[in-house]
Amino acid sequence: MEYLMKGGVLYRGETEPVGKIGGWLCGNRYTIRQGTMEYQVRVQPLEQPEECCSGREYFLRGKGGQLMRAVPCYRRGQEPEQAGWPLNRTPEVDRAELTWRKKAYSLEMVSCENYLMKNQKGEVALCVMHRGIAGGWRIECGPEFEPWAICAIFVFCRYLEQENQMVVV
Template sequence: MKYLIKAGKLYMIDNERPSTKLACLKMPYYPTRKTILSPDGRVKLYADIKTCEGGEHSQEQIYILSDSLNQTILSGSLVFPENLSLLNGQQVNQIKFTMDHKGYDLFMRNSQEYCIMDEASWVAARLVHCIKGGGWYVEADPLFSPFILMGLFIFCRYLDRENEFVSETGDLHR
């Protein structure tokens, strides 16, 4: 299925054009906890980052999608390279998550393209930034509801933010 995410809204693509609005983000966009709404404004999911003490890495962050009853729908954590050192500018480019007892990996190929693969290396979703007109094109298997797709998009943005100060040359920017 093909979609377009633009200005915090997820649209179905029909005849190569955006048509039906399927989901949207509640304003304001800046808090860490994001609210995903149905087109009629009902809360469907929350996307958030929780800090877990005592993980493999100090203060490990867990990415969580939960429903309006605060039940976890999907959770994931960053996958750190074995030789991670922010001093030499290595990026964190992967989130390992579980949904319906099945494992997936969200990969950041670059800040303009993300890929979600299942355990068998099947590309279940792909998000690509639109150069012309802005927004993000999304191709995804129907197993991901529009609300989960918005949550995964938010995870992509969280992952991009993890690397905000790390450049391709390995320098830190502040």
């Protein structure tokens, strides 16, 4: 199926709105609405920070509890345990290990305009691509993804991009 994300609204095709993301542009808390349902997407510190590179996790909660979780990971070959810490920068984060419906996925940032989510077999389950000058994001996925889940994965993609931004004080 093909979707369009533009201005925080998820469209099936280019005209039928099916979900909406609300919240701050660069924050750590978002609300996803699909019809009368509402979900919360947040970033929070991990209880055991050594579990991942940034010490944070992304998660989506509904009324029934936690529904989706992603833990960011260093770019392969840049793990400090193996490559050491470079003197001039911190290692880059380019992927997250995602858990949804008791299945594991890998969310990978190919570039800041292209994200792929792969299942355990390495098959692409969801693809997010920026549309360039046309604006918005094209999202392709299978029918197993409901609009609220697509919105959450989109927010996780944007969080992943923020992991590499330089903190300015």
